[in-house]
Amino acid sequence: MSTPYVLLGFLAERPRHGYDLKHAYDSRFPKAKPMAFGQVYATLGRLERDGLAFAQGSDQAGGPERTVYAATPEGRARLEEWLATVETPAPHVNSALLAKVTVALLVADVETASTYVTDQVAAHMARMRELTAIKTSPQSALSDVIAADYAINHLDADLRWLRTTLDRVSDLHREVHT
Amino acid sequence: MTAEPLLTGRGVVKSYGQIPALRGVSVDVAEGEIVAVTGPSGCGKSTLLHCLAGILTPDAGEVSYRGERIERRSEAERSLLRRSEFGVLFQFGQLVPELTIAENVALPLMLGGTGRRQAHTAALTWLDRLGVAHLADDLPGAVSGGEQQRTALARALVTEPRVLFADEPTGALDTLAGEQVLDHLLRVTQDQGTAVIIVTHDARVAAYAAREFALRDGEHDPSGVGIGSVRRGRRARGEVATEARAR
Ligand SMILES: Nc1ncnc2c1ncn2[C@@H]1O[C@H](COP(=O)(O)OP(=O)(O)OP(=O)(O)O)[C@@H](O)[C@H]1O
Numbered sequence: 196m197s198t199p200y201v202l203l204g205f206l207a208e209r210p211r212h213g214y215d216l217k218h219a220y221d222s223r224f225p226k227a228k229p230m231a232f233g234q235v236y237a238t239l240g241r242l243e244r245d246g247l248a249f250a251q252g253s254d255q256a257g258g259p260e261r262t263v264y265a266a267t268p269e270g271r272a273r274l275e276e277w278l279a280t281v282e283t284p285a286p287h288v289n290s291a292l293l294a295k296v297t298v299a300l301l302v303a304d305v306e307t308a309s310t311y312v313t314d315q316v317a318a319h320m321a322r323m324r325e326l327t328a329i330k331t332s333p334q335s336a337l338s339d340v341i342a343a344d345y346a347i348n349h350l351d352a353d354l355r356w357l358r359t360t361l362d363r364v365s366d367l368h369r370e371v372h373t
Numbered sequence: 374m375t376a377e378p379l380l381t382g383r384g385v386v387k388s389y390g391q392i393p394a395l396r397g398v399s400v401d402v403a404e405g406e407i408v409a410v411t412g413p414s415g416c417g418k419s420t421l422l423h424c425l426a427g428i429l430t431p432d433a434g435e436v437s438y439r440g441e442r443i444e445r446r447s448e449a450e451r452s453l454l455r456r457s458e459f460g461v462l463f464q465f466g467q468l469v470p471e472l473t474i475a476e477n478v479a480l481p482l483m484l485g486g487t488g489r490r491q492a493h494t495a496a497l498t499w500l501d502r503l504g505v506a507h508l509a510d511d512l513p514g515a516v517s518g519g520e521q522q523r524t525a526l527a528r529a530l531v532t533e534p535r536v537l538f539a540d541e542p543t544g545a546l547d548t549l550a551g552e553q554v555l556d557h558l559l560r561v562t563q564d565q566g567t568a569v570i571i572v573t574h575d576a577r578v579a580a581y582a583a584r585e586f587a588l589r590d591g592e593h594d595p596s597g598v599g600i601g602s603v604r605r606g607r608r609a610r611g612e613v614a615t616e617a618r619a620r
């Protein structure tokens with residue numbers, strides 16, 4: 196599940212209260228269904244319990260008093276670890292991929308984001324080669340071929356998105372560094 | 374790689390007028406190996422393939438086949454090499470429309486001096502291997518795109534080359550027809566121990582190869598992420614991009 200990491204990513208960017216987190220999530224992942232407040236607070240509770248976030252203080256800017264949370268150094272370290280780990284190339288990992296790229300661009304630098312995407316592309320390609328070998332093996336039954344096709348085509352969609360993302364990110368990198 | 378590579382490019386440079394297409398590309402291909410050359414449109418894939426196949430002469434750098442330089446040989450010598458050791462397969466439009474399927478396949482052998490009857494027999498054997506023997510007497514215009522590609526593959530392989538150069542060989546076909554061409558290509562080249570250099574921008578095609586050689590802007594991209602979008606002109610900058618920039 197990537198939701199806790201996404202919230203942790205928002206907190207690593209800057210301290211926020213629960214409402215702010217929900218708003219950031221909903222606007223960042225507009226395709227996902229809006230996050231329930233219950234889930235925001237339950238997730239914050241777990242992050243706090245695990246020492247990844249802490250209640251930094253409260254904020255009462257023109258409304259009710261709200262607790263402001265921030266990421267702990269351990270939380271940041273955990274986030275970096277997550278960002279550096281490629282997702283298992285299975286069909287429908289795409290939402291996890293999007294979560295990682297989004298968070299990487301938010302809290303890490305462009306190189307970190309590019310490295311992650313590059314590693315993920317390599318993992319996807321390796322899996323596609325395995326699936327293609329299954330598909331072309333004379334021992335494979337029709338059902339194996341059809342299942343392999345399903346996975347290959349979904350991975351292909353991920354790959355095209357990853358590569359486009361990498362192009363966008365490296366264009367940006369060139370602009371920033373020249 | 375322990376054995377000496379079959380085909381090597383060293384620092385291959387090629388420009389078209391002012392346009393640099395290859396900026397010093399080095400690549401090794403081993404005997405029987407399948408390599409996918411990938412990268413965004415215009416990155417130099419076809420140019421590299423043509424330089425390695427001796428169709429184009431590089432401006433600088435070396436191309437060697439079995440340890441011998443070939444890039445400065447005369448056109449006659451290179452053409453002999455292409456006829457005997459190399460086979461080429463392009464996206465489409467390679468068959469002679471006035472000749473039957475079998476005559477098209479027999480053609481390279483006859484150009485090499487093989488007698489008509491013997492060439493025809495060999496052509497039929499290859500058409501059979503590629504599952505299109507029943508079309509032997511048809512004209513190319515009367516058969517499907519996939520069948521034309523399988524015929525072109527038979528023609529590329531009839532001389533039993535050691536290297537097959539394929540430039541987007543399935544680019545004009547639908548998924549299943551393309552897959553059949555690839556399956557045949559893979560099977561017969563593996564049987565014969567023929568090395569294959571296949572240019573593609575499709576990851577699903579690249580996944581047939583054991584190794585990917587990615588190009589980017591005329592240079593080897595060792596990260597292997599070559600297959601990508603065409604990105605010419607202005608990029609639309611999204612919200613995410615703006616944030617990363619702010620850092
Ligand atoms: N005959 C030519 N005259 C002028 N420029 C050329 C010619 N052929 C290729 N180019 C240019 O050289 C560069 C590399 O072209 P090349 O055809 O090798 O790319 P490619 O990777 O095969 O692209 P695609 O995926 O579109 O086939 C491009 O910028 C292209 O515009």
Ligand SMILES: [Mg+2]
Nearest residue numbers: 418419420540
């Ligand atoms: Mg090309």
